Amino acid sequence: xxxxxxxxxxxxxxxxxxxxxxxxxxxxxxxxxxxxxxxxxxxxxxxxxxxxxxxxxxxxxxxxxxxxxxxxxxxxxxxxxxxxxxxxxxxxxxxxxxxxxxxxxxxxxxxxxxxxxxxxxxxxxxxxxxxxxxxxxxxxxxxxxxxxxxxxxxxxxxxxxxxxxxxxxxxxxxxxxxxxxxxxxxxxxxxxxxxxxxxxxxxxxxxxxxxxxxxxxxxxxxxxxxxxxxxxxxxxxxxxxxxxxxxxxxxxxxxxxxxxxxxxx
Amino acid sequence: xxxxxxxxxxxxxxxxxxxxxxxxxxxxxxxxxxxxxxxxxxxxxxxxxxxxxxxxxxxxxxxxxxxxxxxxxxxxxxxxxxxxxxxxxxxxxxxxxxxxxxxxxxxxxxxxxxxxxxxxxxxxxxxxxxxxxxxxxxxxxxxxxxxxxxxxxxxxxxxxxxxxxxxxxxxxxxxxxxxxxxxxxxxxxxxxxxxxxxxxxxxxxxxxxxxxxxxxxxxxxxxxxxxxxxxxxxxxxxxxxxxxxxxxxxxxxxxxxxxxxxx
Numbered sequence: 001x002x003x004x005x006x007x008x009x010x011x012x013x014x015x016x017x018x019x020x021x022x023x024x025x026x027x028x029x030x031x032x033x034x035x036x037x038x039x040x041x042x043x044x045x046x047x048x049x050x051x052x053x054x055x056x057x058x059x060x061x062x063x064x065x066x067x068x069x070x071x072x073x074x075x076x077x078x079x080x081x082x083x084x085x086x087x088x089x090x091x092x093x094x095x096x097x098x099x100x101x102x103x104x105x106x107x108x109x110x111x112x113x114x115x116x117x118x119x120x121x122x123x124x125x126x127x128x129x130x131x132x133x134x135x136x137x138x139x140x141x142x143x144x145x146x147x148x149x150x151x152x153x154x155x156x157x158x159x160x161x162x163x164x165x166x167x168x169x170x171x172x173x174x175x176x177x178x179x180x181x182x183x184x185x186x187x188x189x190x191x192x193x194x195x196x197x198x199x200x201x202x203x204x205x206x207x208x209x210x211x212x213x214x215x216x217x218x219x220x221x222x223x224x225x226x227x228x229x230x231x232x233x234x235x236x237x238x239x240x241x242x243x244x245x246x247x248x249x250x251x252x253x254x255x256x257x258x259x260x261x262x263x264x265x
Numbered sequence: 266x267x268x269x270x271x272x273x274x275x276x277x278x279x280x281x282x283x284x285x286x287x288x289x290x291x292x293x294x295x296x297x298x299x300x301x302x303x304x305x306x307x308x309x310x311x312x313x314x315x316x317x318x319x320x321x322x323x324x325x326x327x328x329x330x331x332x333x334x335x336x337x338x339x340x341x342x343x344x345x346x347x348x349x350x351x352x353x354x355x356x357x358x359x360x361x362x363x364x365x366x367x368x369x370x371x372x373x374x375x376x377x378x379x380x381x382x383x384x385x386x387x388x389x390x391x392x393x394x395x396x397x398x399x400x401x402x403x404x405x406x407x408x409x410x411x412x413x414x415x416x417x418x419x420x421x422x423x424x425x426x427x428x429x430x431x432x433x434x435x436x437x438x439x440x441x442x443x444x445x446x447x448x449x450x451x452x453x454x455x456x457x458x459x460x461x462x463x464x465x466x467x468x469x470x471x472x473x474x475x476x477x478x479x480x481x482x483x484x485x486x487x488x489x490x491x492x493x494x495x496x497x498x499x500x501x502x503x504x505x506x507x508x509x510x511x512x513x514x515x516x517x518x519x520x521x522x523x524x525x526x527x528x
Contacts, residue, residue, distance in 0.1 A: 028435050035441030042449050049455050050308060053315050058307045120438075181289035188293045192300055199307040204299060 007110060015117045022119060032120040040124045043194060044069055044131075058199045064226050065194075067135035072194045072218035073128030075158035080121030083163055085113050090173040090180065096263030108257055109250070141225055154221040157242030161216045162190060164245035167253065174256030193217035216241050272367055273374030276344075280378045287382045294331055294387060301327045302395060316458040322485045323456060325397050329484065330453040330477050332387045333412070336379045337419040337476070339372040342443075345427030346436045354523065364520075365424065365513055372420050402487025407494055411480040414501040419476050421508035422447065428512070431519040452478035472504040 002010075022029065044066065051062040060068075089112075092098040101108050141147070169186030173179035189212050197205050197215045209215045221238040223231035302324060309320040318326070345368060348354050357364045391397045399405070426439045433439075448454055451473035457465055468474050479497045482489070 025434050028433055028438065031433065031438030031442070032435075033438070035438035035445070038445040038449075039441050042445050042454070045449055046454050049459050049461075052461055053459055054308055054310075057304075058310075178285065181285045184286070184289045185293055185296075188296060191297070195300065195304060196307075199303045200299075201303070204303070 002106070007107070010106075011110075011114055014114045018115075018117050019119060029119060033123045036120045036123040037127065040073055040127055043191075058196050060196050063135055063138045064222075065196075066131060067139060067226060068196070068218050068222045069194045070128050070131035070135050071155070071158070071222045072190075073124055074132060074155055075217050075221075076162050076190060076193075077121055077125035077128060078159040079162045079166055080124060081118050083113050083167060084118035084121070085116035086167055086170040087183070088116075089170050090178060090183070093173045093260065094177055094263075098260070099262050102257075109253055136225070139226070147225070150224060153239040154224060157239030158217050158221050160242030160246040161213060162193075164242070164249040165189070165212065165214070168249045171249075171252045171256045174260045189214050190217060193219065195219070213241065213245065268362060269366055269370035272370040273377070275374065276339075276371040277374035277378045280375050290335055290383060291386060294335060294383065295390065297331045298328045298390075298395070301331070316456070318456060318458055318485070321397060322400075324395070325391070325399070326456050326481050326485045327454075328387075328391055328395070328397070329481055332384055333415070333477060333480070334448070334453060335383050336376060337416055338379070339375040339420070339423065341368050341372045341375075341420070342423040342427040342430075342436060342440055344368075344371060345424070346430030349430040349523075350434075358520075364516060365509075368424055368427070369420060372416075372423070376416060399484065400487050403491055404483035404487025404489070404494055407498065408480055408483045408487075411483050411498060411501060414498070414505055415476045415480050417505045418472055418501065418508060419447075421505075421512050424512045425508075425515060428515050428519045431522050447473050447476060450474070451476050452481070456481075472508065475501045475504050 047062060047065050047069065050057070051065075055061075057065060089098070101112050104111050136143070166183070166186050169182045170179055172182045176182070192208055193214045197208060197219050200208060205215075209220075216238050220235040223235045224238070305320060305324050305327065309315065309323075313319065315323075348356075354364075357367060392399070422443055426436060426443050429439055430436055450468055450471060452460075452468065453476075457468050457474060457478050460468060469478075475497075479501055482497070483494060
């Protein structure tokens with residue numbers, strides 16, 4: 001077993017090389033970043049247009065919606081930046097090239113994910129942090145030490161939920177080979193995350209809270225800051241839920257890795 | 266004509282291979298409609314009409330918009346950049362075949378597949394599950410014509426992005442910029458009537474609104490006067506012509522930068 005410190009050092013070494021290689025395609029990087037910029041902001045544009053005709057959405061103001069959306073942008077960034085390689089898994093399983101990850105004295109998930117670092121995803125992260133600061137200043141959220149700590153825990157928990165949902169979906173490739181339908185759907189369900197779960201009726205709210213827990217990517221954890229007095233008690237479990245889901249995902253990954261028998265090539 | 270039909274059929278069959286992918290597309294579309302349904306229910310919240318549209322009209326508009334988005338999703342931009350990168354583009358140079366029409370034939374084949382697999386189930390779902398009635402009027406007759414013109418405009422954007430494959434390694438960024446701009450400025454995510462007044466006037470003159478807003482208004486407000494409807498159709502014709510000429514000129518320029526090492 002290597003220590004966490006060793007892994008972190010290794011990660012920086014690998015990514016430094018990766019980024020150097022990617023920077024050969026500078027024009028591609030710039031255009032991709034512009035694409036990321038626009039696609040991150042389009043839903044926010046919809047909110048802005050919508051609030052020209054209404055004053056609140058199920059009791060939530062535009063500023064609060066911006067806060068939830070900014071939280072969402074930050075929460076989905078670690079998946080985009082650090083786990084982007086998962087999109088290649090189904091091709092590597094189909095071709096058999098996944099076999100190489102078995103032959104290094106490293107944690108397999110670490111080794112696998114370290115092979116890609118999505119630089120353009122940082123655009124979304126920076127935009128999200130900026131918007132989160134802006135929205136909380138507008139709303140008047142006090143940034144005490146306790147609140148900052150809670151925010152960090154909430155953001156880490158929420159990003160673990162997003163990672164768990166997508167990586168679990170991608171892991172179906174170990175058994176189905178073509179995981180595209182499951183994977184693309186798991187990617188689309190996050191679009192539900194920036195909306196107040198209270199707009200959905202009972203059955204769908206249950207579905208998005210307990211079955212596909214996208215409510216925990218942004219809406220529920222945001223309530224700890226937007227409505228600290230009146231939020232239901234379970235929203236305070238949001239950071240822990242991320243850790244639990246990530247753990248479950250890791251179990252699925254481990255089972256998948258152990259059950260895959262290669263292609264013989 | 267026959268040679269292009271063969272290309273259409275080919276891309277239709279290729280699409281058929283990814284049958285399970287279509288299930289994801291349909292479920293994804295249903296998911297989008299569920300979000301849209303509850304979002305707009307909250308927005309209307311007891312109000313009969315907002316910006317001249319009833320809840321039923323707005324929901325029909327938004328739900329159909331996402332269906333049209335899938336309908337026009339032909340992946341020809343990706344196909345083109347792949348063919349350029351792999352050097353297969355030369356196939357068009359040595360055969361008596363027009364590149365733009367060939368790609369259009371591919372797109373058409375894929376769209377017909379999309380109609381069968383996505384549009385028909387969606388229409389049934391809208392009618393039975395969400396109980397949305399499709400209003401009858403003269404606009405309904407013009408809708409197919411308008412949708413076809415919208416397809417041609419959407420194709421021109423795909424084609425232009427595909428051509429940038431001559432200059433850049435990966436077209437992900439431009440595909441994303443194109444899709445986001447079209448979605449945001451065409452009224453595909455939110456009817457143009459909801460935009461601020463000044464912006465509305467601008468958006469109506471840009472080609473984006475001719476892709477979504479024009480055909481969708483024909484179906485949601487089919488009785489808004491034949492004169493206005495024909496005016497919008499003429500506007501679509503104008504953009505089809507302009508963009509076809511522009512993308513052809515772009516092709517003639519782009520093909521000159523092509524350097525292929527061997528076969």
